[in-house]
Amino acid sequence: MSQISSCCSGQEARIALPLKLLNRKYADRSLARAVRILRRYIFTKPIFDWQRGWYFTESMSLTEGMHISLRWAKAMRNVVEHIDVYVDKDQLLAGAVGGEGRYGIMFPELDGSVYLKVFQDDDCPGCTGKAAYTVSKETARLAKKMGEYWAPIAFLKPYERSMPADVHHVTYDEHLHTNHIVSEWQSCMSSSNWTPDWGKVLNLGLKHIRRQAQEHISALDPMDPEVRLRKRPFYDAVIITCDNLKIFATRHAELLEKMASEETDVQRKNELVQMAEFCRYVPENPARSFWEAMQSLWLLQLYSRLESKFGGIVVNGRMDQYLYPFYKADRDKGIIDDEGVLELLNCLWAAEAKFVDVYVSSVGSAGTEGFSHFDAVTVGGQNRDGMDATNELSYLLLRCAREFPANYPDVAARIHACSPREFLWAVAETIKDGEGYPKLLNDEEIIPSLMSFGAQRSDALDYSVSGCTEVRMPNRDTFLVCPSHVCYGSVVEAALYNGRLPLLNDCLYGLETGPAESFSVWEDFLQAVRLQHDYFFSVALFQVYTAKKMFGRYYASPLASAMHDLCMADAKDLHEENIRGGINIGFIDGVGFGTLIDSLCAIHKFVYEEKRLTMRQVIDACRNNFQGEEGVFVQSILKHGPKHCNNDPAANRMAYLIDTWGTEIMSKYNHTMGVSMTLRMVPVTSHIPHGKAVGATPNGRLAGLPMSEGASASHGADTSGPAAVLLSNYASKNLSYKERCSRLLNIKFTPGCVAGDKGTEKLIDFIRTWCALKLWHVQFNVVNRETLLAAQKDPEAYKSLIVRVAGYSAFFCELSEGLQNEIIERTTYDYI
């Protein structure tokens, strides 16, 4: 009897317009400028720019043996002195890498050895148009040279050599490519996502930090060998870094002055003069206005991006908090109105969107598709006193998320029990617009979790979203090592095949727990699964631990460290271990939670409980990828077991068990590792490559298909509605352990489900309940399946269709076909 109407979400309506989105005329001042800038490059292929990599390498090759922070700061001096400075036409914020168009930045200290292979000759994929980025032949030649320098000395070599034989065997194939059983990310990124305390510099200026460093130096005993070896060079690096920023800003000021002198348009001339004044003053000094604060922020971000690859991005942090004093003061003085504020914010997104995180390595490019970015902008939540922190800027930032016609900004809304209804309304309305923004993070789960790892309440209250679903306390967190990903699909396979993995040449990777047919009772089989699970997790723990020990010798981030209270106090770079007073939280990601739950449930029900199938039948059918009459028969039974995300008691129990295994092994080794290790379920998009390495699984999934994503259901398995998805996730957490952090949870709604004010009300109810259930994260995807199918057929017409994938959003048509299919197959709730 229930009759529902289908309608379009705001975004679909925009795409349906005959004129392409970006060709639309934007009358609003707040958007017109940014769209003009954006239109010039948003659909161009990113240029892989050589300058940072080259100047960085040039200096590093001359400073071998020095303190790493000092080397880094000097290398950055070489970069800021020589790199082209550039101001985009119409931009109100000066600074970009390269020139026109989108750009990628080379970090050869990370993947230099890959450059050697990729840029071997003139017909490299980037030169011939076969890659997702372009490089000139000259750039390719330089990249290869960088590779020659870095390959023998970069992190990867000593890192892989630190691994015992069995860890190495599980981790890499003979070409040092990942096996996708337990993937290390430590050699692709020198850091996981990081959020610096931007507000500190906007308010006090870098000169404050420079002065602090000088004070530290004068307080040191200059004859103390520890001071000479370690502390003094660190503070020297901080001072050089502060000066680097001044050089960088001044070069921009000079360019702007030159541009201003040549500019004929009076208004633009004034803008350029104004910007030049700013660049002469910030970030060295405290910002004096909202616009100046934005310029200071952008120069800091740009430098930060050049300095290190923090998970590939620069996180915006709690913008509605640290920008608010500037906003309020300018508004009160009548210097700026909200349209003007939006115009500047939109200029920032346009500047950020020029950068593309280009991966040339195989793990990286397979793991984050569609040029992912996680420059999270945090809005809402609570302040350091625990009061609601929502203000006018929170709403303006949400408006940006609704109106800015590209997948920026990556807004994350912090929700808590006392979030005002007005804020929830604005959040729900923004979600309904169809771009999946904002993602939601739950104060009620995250703050207690951070406190359980030793954070002060006020620091925990002030967390900002950093990356996909992770959070950071800018002056308290001190652990940067990237997570490893453990494939849950490999766990079940190893238990089924006595430690062998069929798609990896049937080699022994796991433990020899015995042939699965020999397990006459369920408990024996389950024990085998647990042994494999613990073994693979122990490999991941080793990867993180050895990286923890090594990172400080290979990487430094003088600016990020200069902005960190604890690093400054302890004279240690953020990459070093054991920074005094720091909270160290590490992660291991479990990939394919739903796949493992559903597989174990199917075996439990059909083999051991109902005895409809024998273990032999299951093994044979999986090995044959469910081909043939018998295979189809077995698969059709296996497909109908209890499934994760349906609030099914059996599946919930199984999920709880797997969560317990993970949290128990973390708690077991936390002490020896000196890090609060946690179980996380955030695959980004690595559930796709991991899935490719896993044969058919006992939940009826065919070989090579993706693993289930994050803590979400297996593809299309969540048939009981979104409430059940939340309840299953609630039930699957063993709350007697604290060793758990973010779980990524995607829920897709069709626009018809949330239509009108009534739909908004219900979305708010849903969010309130999610908050009460204390789930870490949720994000929504409001689109029609039909839209996605149409986009697959006609990518040109749907070029600007934005789809949310695993904690970030990307242009749908830039994703691989595999990922597109997966999004389409995820259950859509017609009836919510």
Next chain:
Amino acid sequence: MMNESTTGICFNIQHYSVHDGAGIRTTVFVKGCPLRCAWCSNPESQKFEAELAFNKKLCIHCGTCASRSRSGVVSMGDKKEVLFHPEKQVPEDLALSECCPSQALFCYGKKYSVEEVMQNVLQESIFYAYSSGGLTVSGGEPLCRPLFTRSLLSEARRHRLKTAVETCGCYELNDRLDIFALLDELYFDIKVMDAEMHRRMTGAGNKQILANIKAIRRAFPALSITIRTPVVPGVNDNIEAVSQIARFVRDEIPGAEYELLKFHRFGEAKYRYLGRRYLYNETKSDDVLFSELTSLSREILTKEKCKYYDITKHSFAED
């Protein structure tokens, strides 16, 4: 016959229902309906008994069902494919659905006790706590299983859930009137005012239906009532038909909300599974007309004094 106060046949319990009442709800669909609306999007709701259905796409043609079927409701065809003959169905055939490995052969309708339903509904308690939601009993026609529905609603009330019912209004009201006292919200369908059209398209006249809703309103003047009309092409997708209903709502059911529902064909597959013919395969909803009718109905409901609607001018004429 079992005591109907404790069991009833339901064909679906749908969690996270948000179109059938306030807040986030669970809707229990009770099987069996006195009407046979030609456009019905839940054809499996019509018969009072559980029934077999067959989704050919899922069938792996293993033949397990055919080898166990005595009535011949399923058989193997010449090409070794499973054929479904719903007309041959006998009650014992329902058990066949359990032997199907792929769930291609399945059953619409399952007997539930009130306790079982409530246990299921209460799983999502926290969603009712954070919204004004609760239990909606729909169908089929829930009032055609009055004992079951009454005891479901009383149980829900006992658990402090908000309650709602969706009904077509086609039944003897007298011994059911007390059920409406258990409701926070009522959703009541009025399909078309023209009695002849109603009989032709639904299999029954509308005299009783219209009388019932008036009586319900008289008995429960404070009950929140929403009248719904599915706009069906060829039945009531015109200004005249919608105005008639809207005026009836305005004049005879004071305080009621009125809502038009857009035509859709989501039920099409279910007809196929049941081996029944679907008459609306080619029919599409006219969105422009629908929004016109929606604003028209709104205008009528809010306009107290108007006498008649001038079709030629698309506007109301005052006295």
